[in-house]
Amino acid sequence: MSSAEDTNNWVGKSLPRKEENRLLRGRGKFADDIKLRAMLYLRFVRSPYAHARIVSLDTSAAEVLPGVACVLTGAEIAKTTQPFIEIGPDPFAKIKDYPLAVSKVRYQGEPVAAVVAESPAEADDAAELVQSEYEALDPVVDAEKALEDKSLLHEDVGTNRVWNGVFEYGDVEGAFKEAAYVVNIDRLHFHRFSSTPLENNVVIAQWNPKDERIYYQCNNSFPSFAIQFLAAHLGVHIDRIRVETSDIGGSFGIKITSYPQMAVCALASKKAGGRPVKWVETRSEHITSSAHGNERTFRDTRVALDKNGVITALVSRHIDDCGAYPRYEPLGCVIWSQVFPGVYRFKNARIDFSQAVTNKCPVGPNRGYSRMQHLWFLERIVDICAHKIGIAADEMRLRNYILPEEFPYTTPNGCVYDSGNYPKMLQVAKSLFGWDDWKIKQAAARKEGRLIGIGIGTTLDSGTNNFGQSQIVNPFLPYSGNSQGANCKLDIYGEVVLAVGSCPQGQGHETTAAQVVADVLNVHPDLITVRTGFDTERNVHTGFSGTYASQFAVSGLSAVHGAAQKLKSEIKRLAAFALNTKEDDLEFGSGAQGPEIRAKSSGKSINYWGLSNLVNANSASLPSDLYEITLNCRYVWRAPFKVPDTKKKYGSLTLTYASQLHVAVVEVERDTFIPRILDYVAVDDCGTVINPSIVEGQVYGATAHGIGAAVMENCVYDAVGNMLTSTFSDYTPITAMNMPKVKYGHIETPSPHSYSGAKGMGEGGAAPIHTISAALQDALFANDIIIEDSFNNADSLFRAMAAKEIRHVVSIEKRI
Amino acid sequence: MPDVIEKVAIKLTVNGKAHSLEVEPRMLLVELIREALDLTGTHVGCDTTYCGACTVLMNGAAVKSCTVFAVQADGAELITVEGLERDGQLHPIQKAFGDAHGLQCGYCTPGLMLATAQLLSQNKQPSEKEIRKAIAGNTCRCTGYQNILKAIQMAAQSIKGA
Ligand code: FES
Ligand code: FES
Numbered sequence: 001m002s003s004a005e006d007t008n009n010w011v012g013k014s015l016p017r018k019e020e021n022r023l024l025r026g027r028g029k030f031a032d033d034i035k036l037r038a039m040l041y042l043r044f045v046r047s048p049y050a051h052a053r054i055v056s057l058d059t060s061a062a063e064v065l066p067g068v069a070c071v072l073t074g075a076e077i078a079k080t081t082q083p084f085i086e087i088g089p090d091p092f093a094k095i096k097d098y099p100l101a102v103s104k105v106r107y108q109g110e111p112v113a114a115v116v117a118e119s120p121a122e123a124d125d126a127a128e129l130v131q132s133e134y135e136a137l138d139p140v141v142d143a144e145k146a147l148e149d150k151s152l153l154h155e156d157v158g159t160n161r162v163w164n165g166v167f168e169y170g171d172v173e174g175a176f177k178e179a180a181y182v183v184n185i186d187r188l189h190f191h192r193f194s195s196t197p198l199e200n201n202v203v204i205a206q207w208n209p210k211d212e213r214i215y216y217q218c219n220n221s222f223p224s225f226a227i228q229f230l231a232a233h234l235g236v237h238i239d240r241i242r243v244e245t246s247d248i249g250g251s252f253g254i255k256i257t258s259y260p261q262m263a264v265c266a267l268a269s270k271k272a273g274g275r276p277v278k279w280v281e282t283r284s285e286h287i288t289s290s291a292h293g294n295e296r297t298f299r300d301t302r303v304a305l306d307k308n309g310v311i312t313a314l315v316s317r318h319i320d321d322c323g324a325y326p327r328y329e330p331l332g333c334v335i336w337s338q339v340f341p342g343v344y345r346f347k348n349a350r351i352d353f354s355q356a357v358t359n360k361c362p363v364g365p366n367r368g369y370s371r372m373q374h375l376w377f378l379e380r381i382v383d384i385c386a387h388k389i390g391i392a393a394d395e396m397r398l399r400n401y402i403l404p405e406e407f408p409y410t411t412p413n414g415c416v417y418d419s420g421n422y423p424k425m426l427q428v429a430k431s432l433f434g435w436d437d438w439k440i441k442q443a444a445a446r447k448e449g450r451l452i453g454i455g456i457g458t459t460l461d462s463g464t465n466n467f468g469q470s471q472i473v474n475p476f477l478p479y480s481g482n483s484q485g486a487n488c489k490l491d492i493y494g495e496v497v498l499a500v501g502s503c504p505q506g507q508g509h510e511t512t513a514a515q516v517v518a519d520v521l522n523v524h525p526d527l528i529t530v531r532t533g534f535d536t537e538r539n540v541h542t543g544f545s546g547t548y549a550s551q552f553a554v555s556g557l558s559a560v561h562g563a564a565q566k567l568k569s570e571i572k573r574l575a576a577f578a579l580n581t582k583e584d585d586l587e588f589g590s591g592a593q594g595p596e597i598r599a600k601s602s603g604k605s606i607n608y609w610g611l612s613n614l615v616n617a618n619s620a621s622l623p624s625d626l627y628e629i630t631l632n633c634r635y636v637w638r639a640p641f642k643v644p645d646t647k648k649k650y651g652s653l654t655l656t657y658a659s660q661l662h663v664a665v666v667e668v669e670r671d672t673f674i675p676r677i678l679d680y681v682a683v684d685d686c687g688t689v690i691n692p693s694i695v696e697g698q699v700y701g702a703t704a705h706g707i708g709a710a711v712m713e714n715c716v717y718d719a720v721g722n723m724l725t726s727t728f729s730d731y732t733p734i735t736a737m738n739m740p741k742v743k744y745g746h747i748e749t750p751s752p753h754s755y756s757g758a759k760g761m762g763e764g765g766a767a768p769i770h771t772i773s774a775a776l777q778d779a780l781f782a783n784d785i786i787i788e789d790s791f792n793n794a795d796s797l798f799r800a801m802a803a804k805e806i807r808h809v810v811s812i813e814k815r816i
Numbered sequence: 817m818p819d820v821i822e823k824v825a826i827k828l829t830v831n832g833k834a835h836s837l838e839v840e841p842r843m844l845l846v847e848l849i850r851e852a853l854d855l856t857g858t859h860v861g862c863d864t865t866y867c868g869a870c871t872v873l874m875n876g877a878a879v880k881s882c883t884v885f886a887v888q889a890d891g892a893e894l895i896t897v898e899g900l901e902r903d904g905q906l907h908p909i910q911k912a913f914g915d916a917h918g919l920q921c922g923y924c925t926p927g928l929m930l931a932t933a934q935l936l937s938q939n940k941q942p943s944e945k946e947i948r949k950a951i952a953g954n955t956c957r958c959t960g961y962q963n964i965l966k967a968i969q970m971a972a973q974s975i976k977g978a
Contacts, residue, residue, distance in 0.1 A: 020914040023922030024906060026857020026897030030923065033856035121842065198861040198869055198923045198957045249859070249923030250957050283862040506921030506958045693917045697959060701920060704960030728866035728955070736948040736961045 010515040010525055011756065014693035017511040018530065019247075028247040029532075031202035031219045036276040039204070040069050042268055043123035044261075044279075045113040045130045046289065047105035050141070050359040050721020051151070052134035054103055054112065061129040062115050067122035069272040071130070072114045074100035077267060084260070085232050088330045089474040092162050095154045097325050099233075099260035105134070106153050106324035107359050108723055109288030111261075116268045116277055139359040139721040143321035144297060146356040153324060153357045162322060162355040163330040163473060167337055167649050169412035170348030175313030179304035182813040183385045190373040191791040192295040192321070192715040195366050195705055196733055197505070199249020200281035201258045201290055205265035208274035212236060214266050215276075216243045218258065221251035221503055222546030223534050226259040233263055246533040248505035252705070253365030253548055255505075257291040257328060288726045291364030292715050294332050295321040296373040303381055304348075307816050309391045310399050313348035314381070320355040320373075323362040330355050332363070332370035334472045338462040338653040339371045340413045342378035343422050344400045347412050359721040365548060367705055368461075372766030375459045376790050379770035380777075383455075387781045388812045393456055393774065394430075398423055401458070408752060414650040415462075417657045418687075418759070419749040422458055425661035425683045428745045429456075433663050433681040442665070451668040451783075452678070455774025456661065459767045461686075463550030463760025464655035466641040475646050482551070482639040482655075485540040486559035488517060488567045489632040492616045494608030496521065496528045496595070498563070501545030502556045503534035507762060508694045509552055513560045515690060516756075520564035521571075522588040523595040542636055550760035553690055554656055555637060558755055562635035570629045571597060571611060577626060578606045578614065656751050656759035658686040662703070662767040666775035673798040675711050675776060682767065683745040688757030695761060696744055702764025703742050708734030710772040714791045786810050826890040830855065831899030839886045846870045846881040848889070849896060857897035857926045861955065868954035871927035872896045878934035880953070897926030900933070908978065909933055909971040918967030920958035928954045932968050940976050942968070 022028050059071040083096040096102070101112045113130050117123040138151035146153075146160040153160055176182065204217040214236060220226050223243040231238040248255070261279055269277040281290065297319045304313040322329040333355050340349070386396035401422040402409050409417040429435075438454055445452045468480030486500040498517055502509050510532060514525035531538065534545070544555075572583045575597035579586070585601050598605040614622050615631050644651025665678040684699045712732050716724040725731040750757030769790050776797070777787040785800050786809050823838040830853060837852055849858045849872065860882055861869035870882040873895040900907040909929050912918070919925040928951060935942055935950040942950065947968045948961075956964060 014917075016914060017917070019922065020919070023919060023925060024910040024914055024929075025901060026855070026926050028857075028922050030856070030859070032860070033850075121840070196957065197921070198867060198955060199859070199921070200861070248921060249861075250921045252957070283864070283867075506919075508920070697917050697920055697963060700960030700962040701958045702960075705957070727864040728862040729864040733866075733955050733957065735952050735955060736965070737952045739961045742960065742962055 010518040011690050014691060015511055015515055015525060017508045018514060019508060019510055030199055030247050030249055031204065031217055032280050034204060034217050036204060036206065039276045039278055040116045040118060040272055041120040041123045042114050042116050042265055042277050042279040043127040044111040044285070045115065045127050047101065047108060047110045047112055049105055049134050049136055050108045051137040051139040052105050053137060054101065054105065055133040055135050057112060058131040059113060061131070062126040065126045065129060067118040068126045069116045069118065069275070070268065072100065072264065072268055072271060074098055074102040074112060078102045081233050082235065084229055086326065087470065087474060087477065088162055088326050089476070091157045091159065092326060094156050096156065097327070099263045107361050108721055109285065109361065110324065114264050114268055116272055141358055141360060141717050141719065141721050143295065143319045143356040143358055146358050147319065147354065153359065160356045162326050162357055163333045164354045165333065165649065166350065166352050167340070167413065168350040172313050172315060172348045172350045175348040176304045179312060180307035180816045181305040181389055183303045183305070183388055184811045185301040185381065185384060186809040187788060188298040188301070188377060188380055189789045190296040190376055191789060192292045193709045193713045194287065194292045194715060195252035195254055196286060196731065197250030197252055197254060200283060200286045201255060201261060202280050203258060203262050203265045204276055204278045205262060205269050206274065206276040207266045207270040209270055210274065212240055214241045216262060218243065218262060219245055219248045219255055220258045220262065221248065221255040221505060222548050223503060223536065224541045224543055224545040225256065226262060227536065228543065229259045230263055234266060242536050244533065244535045245503045248503060251505040252367040253369055254291050256548055257364035283728055284726050287731055288723050289361055291366065292323065292361050293366030294363045294370055294373055298377050301381065303385055305385060305389065308399060309386065309389050309396055311344060311346040311385065314346060315350045317352045320353070321358050321360070322355050323360045324357055325362045326357065327362050328364050330473050331470055334469045335370035336374040337413055337649065338415055339375055339460045340415065341411050342375050343402060343458045343460060343659065344378065345402050349412060360717055367702065368763045368766040371460065371462060372769065375765055376770050376773065379457055379774060383774045383777050384786065384810055387777065388810065393778065394426060397426065397456060397458060414644065415653050418751040418753045420657060420659050420685060421747060421749050422659065422661065424747055425659065425685060428747060429661050429663045429681045429683045432743045432745045433679065438665055438679065449670070451670065451779045452665060453775040453777065453779025454663065454665050455771045455778055456663050457767045457770030457774055458661045459659065459765030459770055461550050461658040461660065461761055461763045461765045462654035463658060464554045464639055465549050466639065466644065466653050467544065468641060468643040468651065469653045471646045472644060472649050480643045481641045482544050482555060483542040483636055484545060484555035484559040485542045485634060485636045486563040487538065487540045487632070487634045488563035490608050490612040492612055494612040496523065496608070498528060498560065499531040499538045499540045500556055500560055501534065501541035502547045502552055504547055507547070507552060507698065508691065509556065512557065512690045512694065516557050516560050517564045520561065520568055521595065523590055527595060540634065550658065550763045552760065553758040554754045554760045555639065557690065557758065559635055559637040561755060562637050563633050566633035566635050567631065570631055570633060574611050574614060574626060574629050575606055577623065578611065579604050655753045656687065658759040658761040660684050660765050660767040662771040664771045664775045666772055666779060668776065668779050668797055673794040673801065675772070675792060675797060677707070677740040680740045681743045681745065683747065685747045685749055686761035687751040687759035688748060690756070690758055698762045699744060699764065700742055702762065703768050704734050704739050706764065706766045706768025707739065707772065709766070710769045710790065711793050712738060824887050826887055828889050828892050828894060830894045831896060841885065841887055843886040844882055845884040845886050845889050848886040849881060855896050855898050859923055859926060861923065866955065868927045868931060869924055871930045871954065873930055873933060876937065878931045895930070897929060900929065908974040912971035912974060913967045916963045916967035916970055918959065918963045924954060924956040928956065928964060932971060936972055936975055941972060
């Protein structure tokens with residue numbers, strides 16, 4: 001038997017993943033792999049227009065096609081359901097959002113009807129027979145124009161402005177009065193893109209009208225949020241909705257937003273007499289109409305700096321574009337403020353934040369959600385100011401970073417950064433990168449006329465939200481705090497079984513959760529069965545359960561740890577009785593018959609089967625004072641948050657702050673204008689690491705998403721709202737040909753806010769977008785070009801460089 | 817659209833097992849594999865032959881089965897991800913992907929492993945550049961390709977050494 005000293009060995013190891021066995025053999029169970037008896041297939045009919053009134057919708061030819069079970073339209077759904085709950089306050093709370101368009105369409109690809117048939121091919125055929133006539137309306141594709149309210153998307157509301165709020169802290173005017181430099185930046189723009197997980201959305205729904213229960217198998221990544229929306233919309237009790245997920249082929253936040261399609265599938269199943277209905281999204285549907293990341297424009301930015309280039313104040317106006325329906329929004333209107341000052345020390349700032357609807361695909365959480373836009377903006381400011389004043393980019397950062405000794409650091413808006421060491425990350429990055437060598441090579445290359453830039457991006461990945469921040473958006477919302485549930489039990493034969501309320505999509509939760517339980521019980525992780533996927537009927541979920549917002553290492557594993565501890569103390573009590581000794585005489589470990597508990601004094605032991613048998617199958621020998629022991633322990637972890645001050649927009653909004661620092665060398669080719677990455681370094685700090693190879697893998701993945709977004713991936717709309725990048729061939733997700741080799745480094749500053757010192761991670765704060773913009777800025781500043789946009793491909797760089805007139809987006813006032 | 821779509825009889829071998837089926841001429845090979853044969857390890861990620869999630873070996877060549885009609889596979893020998901292992905033992909490529917943490921969600925993995933199988937059958941010691949080119953048609957949204965490149969190098973080593 002291994003001794004008690006062996007505990008705490010598994011956390012921190014690169015344990016191979018439990019998930020691999022099935023995934024490598026092609027035996028994963030993804031939602032599209034599931035077939036149910038008598039299953040029907042659903043296809044959506046979608047709008048070709050971005051903004052139009054529906055004049056007529058004739059489904060009669062589709063309905064009579066052999067093999068068609070039923071057809072649903074928005075008008076029909078609106079009669080039997082409630083519009084979706086709106087998160088935003090009045091007047092936007094008034095909008096009528098149904099999962100199929102009712103009287104008008106508001107983005108290209110919006111579903112107007114759903115056709116249900118015996119086979120996918122028959123559903124396709126029937127969908128083509130739906131006749132629709134539209135009267136085109138003025139499309140609004142630009143958020144700033146939308147705010148002029150000339151063409152309204154939601155007439156009942158009377159405005160396109162979803163939300164507006166001013167975030168002001170410190171003494172802004174005073175700081176500007178004393179400034180040595182003031183830098184003005186007219187406009188910056190963060191583009192629209194989408195993480196496009198390789199597996200599209202899939203829903204299977206079965207709503208048997210006889211028992212009024214809805215059963216879902218799907219790949220939604222925040223099911224406990226989806227059921228809250230669905231129950232209210234469909235008018236059913238929430239306990240009647242069962243959602244199961246299994247393996248999920250990536251989500252990156254996007255799959256949080258599939259609840260409208262989940263609603264349609266349930267309604268279609270009901271109409272078809274309770275037969276299960278399956279919808280498998282196509283890639284074009286995914287790109288045009290699932291969810292995009294938030295697009296944001298930064299206007300009239302003014303930055304005050306002292307004579308050393310230390311930023312003392314910031315004023316700006318931000319306009320966020322949430323597409324046609326706010327849906328999960330306007331949460332993004334406050335989520336960015338989790339990282340209000342980024343990694344910098346300035347105390348005085350005023351940001352006027354608005355969000356507008358436009359005739360484009362609705363936005364949703366997308367890896368780096370709402371914070372990356374803001375962090376990119378701050379990094380642009382830092383680089384632009386550095387260049388204008390003439391301070392090197394690395395030096396500028398060192399002068400402005402929050403210092404290691406200042407942690408835990410309270411930001412101007414009351415967030416508490418748990419830990420970090422940004423100067424050290426910069427140092428690690430520089431040494432991995434060969435900073436000084438690159439500086440020499442860059443100078444030589446510039447003499448030859450080559451355009452080479454070196455850029456730094458420092459960013460944050462805030463994890464474990466305080467949902468109380470939603471009350472800053474709408475004080476009437478009933479959400480605050482954060483929680484996650486887990487259940488750890490001994491099954492009847494003594495197997496250790498764990499269930500947790502997350503729904504992983506490749507992050508290896510089965511493995512890291514087993515590592516945590518293995519340490520608590522001092523057994524091998526192979527002996528722990530972790531349930532795959534999510535299931536409302538496992539009875540572990542809370543209102544916040546799902547997988548999103550960089551938090552599993554904190555919320556998920558804290559719940560797992562708590563449940564395992566609870567089980568451990570029950571096991572102790574029971575074993576003390578069984579072995580006739582005191583609890584402190586017991587040790588946990590494994591013997592010849594598997595996991596067991598041993599009395600140190602007598603050497604006697606009882607294995608897990610023996611313990612479970614006492615509780616579950618042999619209970620006559622159990623004294624009644626031990627009846628409360630169930631060996632089936634549910635634990636809910638709650639984040640220690642308070643409701644923020646909604647008037648002052650002040651409070652702790654997130655529990656942990658992982659940080660990333662990337663450095664890149666980028667060359668803009670003289671002939672082709674293609675931005676080529678010549679070298680790339682990523683340094684990560686997510687506190688104490690649970691599983692190093694999983695963390696490293698997440699860093700690489702987030703880096704690829706960021707590089708793709710910076711130079712290849714863009715959701716392009718034309719002036720009338722046609723989406724021009726609606727297939728992978730047009731959207732061009734990054735491939736192995738474009739992805740550079742990444743040099744990886746890491747530091748660990750343990751978080752004082754989690755039991756293990758770990759921080760949530762995985763979103764990566766879009767570091768590559770900041771870094772590549774910074775490198776391009778460095779490459780082109782001498783040509784008087786300011787990198788104004790987060791997306792820079794050969795075409796946009798050509799346009800910037802070929803422009804006849806230099807656009808003066810930046811000016812500087814020197815007062816010394 | 818004709819009222820009745822004539823089905824076509826085809827024969828093919830998948831992972832060593834012979835099948836005779838009647839299929840609609842418009843049926844894609846990937847639909848045949850997933851829906852008719854229930855081999856769900858082959859995935860679908862796009863509709864424009866971009867992502868390679870559907871890659872299988874057809875007569876030894878890696879093909880995107882979403883871009884082949886089932887009738888075109890008449891008489892062919894196919895290997896899908898389910899056909900890689902031998903007697904329950906992982907193929908060296910499968911093992912290397914696991915050991916190198918070359919997968920996260922695992923959705924792209926079957927296609928990537930079969931693209932790798934074709935590469936290594938033609939080139940025992942591919943350079944990094946050759947590997948990148950060989951998997952240019954396979955999209956992975958999770959791993960950033962770093963560990964996939966490592967996995968393929970490891971697989972090449974272990975096959976060469978075997
Ligand atoms: S599904 Fe075949 S290439 Fe994407
Ligand atoms: S591992 Fe998820 S797409 Fe490759």
